[in-house]
Amino acid sequence: MKILDLFIKILKYTFVLLLTSIFLATTSLTLYFITKSTNVLEDVDEAENQKQLIVLISMDGLGSELIGQNTPFLSSQLQQTDTSFTLDMQTIKQSETMPSHISMITGLTQENHKFYLNSIDDETPPLTSETLFDYAIDNNYSYYAFLTKNKLLYLLGEKTGENILSKEEYSSEILDDIDNMVETENSKVFVFIHLRDIDSYGHTYGWNSEEQKQALRTLDNNLNILVSDFREEFDLYNRYFIFTADHGGEGIQHSNGCPACRRIPLIVVSENTPTKYELKTEVDSIYDTTCVVLDIMEDNPHRDLDCTK
Ligand SMILES: [Zn+2]
CATH class of the missing domain: 1.20.5 (Single alpha-helices involved in coiled-coils or other helix-helix interfaces)
Structure with missing residues (x-):
């Protein structure tokens, strides 16, 4: 038991x-x-x-051949290890401000965005293609647009608001406006800035004229100020600065697709980012600029654009 x-x-x-x-x-x-x-x-x-700032600066008329001794700031950016660039990007054959900018921010060839004018009036049908501003919204970015030619408001379509400003002034006159308007409220911010200086001096005095070179030195210095302001205000953000142009020029014109009219820079500076943004080798046309910005935004859906092909 x-x-x-x-x-x-x-x-x-x-x-x-x-x-x-x-x-x-x-x-x-x-x-x-x-x-x-x-x-x-x-x-x-x-x-x-992850806080992220993307600043796309379009310098109207600044063909690649203008980059050099009169652009000490831009030239210094080319020397930095965190910069990826090409000076051999081509704008569209009709090397004019409106159709070139539309390619720049839609990722489409001119044949596909079908915009052939260089001016806007009441009869101009609205832009039907989506733009980087739409893609910024899709990716939860807040966006700002600063324009120095009123006709470029066309790029915004129906969009309005205090985040959009057009002032027909030179870069020196709008630095404070940009600094005052852009806020760090959102963790993701996309800023588009158009600066008309080089184009205006080119049409009046000629491309490569002494007057244009002087304007170029001023513009270059203003770019330095702009970048410093952004760096200060967005100190904790990943920062990407993209410097580009819609066309170059020759004599006092740029519309005929001459080699100097079509050759433009695309300079991407990565600052305070986990990895440096590296341009893909196939980046060679103005419409590729859209895909560079989409890449940086880590845009996910496959979009049927000329720059994604
Ligand atoms: Zn232009």
Whole structure:
């Protein structure tokens, strides 16, 4: 009898011990997986909250051949290890401000965006293609647009608001406006800036004239000020500065698709970013600029654009 009692007792204890260890094992496993999934969520959260600033600066009329001794700031950017650039990008054959800018921000060839005018009036049908401003909204970016030719308001379509400003002035006159308007309220910010200086001096005095070179030195210095202002205000952001142009010029014109009219720069400076943005080798046309910005935004859907082909 006693031996049987003892045996039952041992059996009972073993059973309790077994249950306890199963309970402990299950609890620790559950805890492990909960912790792990929380970490994953935190990582996702961190990636989504990564603050990012993208500034696209279109310098009207600044063909690649103007970059050199009169652009000490831009030239210094080309020397930096965190800069990726080409000076051999081509604007469209009809090297004019309106159709070139439409290619720049739609990612489409002129044949596909079908805009052949260089001016806007009441009869001009609205822009039907989506633009970088639409793609910025899709990717939860807030956007700002600063324009120094009123006709470029056409690029905004129906969009209005205090985040859009057009002033027919030279860059020196709008630096403060830009600085005052752009806010760090959103963690993702896209800024488009159009600067007319070089084009205006080119039409009046000629491309490569002394007057235009002087304007170029002023513009270059203003770019330095702009970048410094953004750097200060967006100090915790990943910052990407993209410098480009709609066309170059020759004599006092730029519309005929001459080599100097079509050759434009695309300079991408990565600042405070986890990795440097590297231009793909196939980037060679003005419409590729849209895809560069979409890449930086980590835009996901496949869009049927000429620059994605
Ligand atoms: Zn232009």
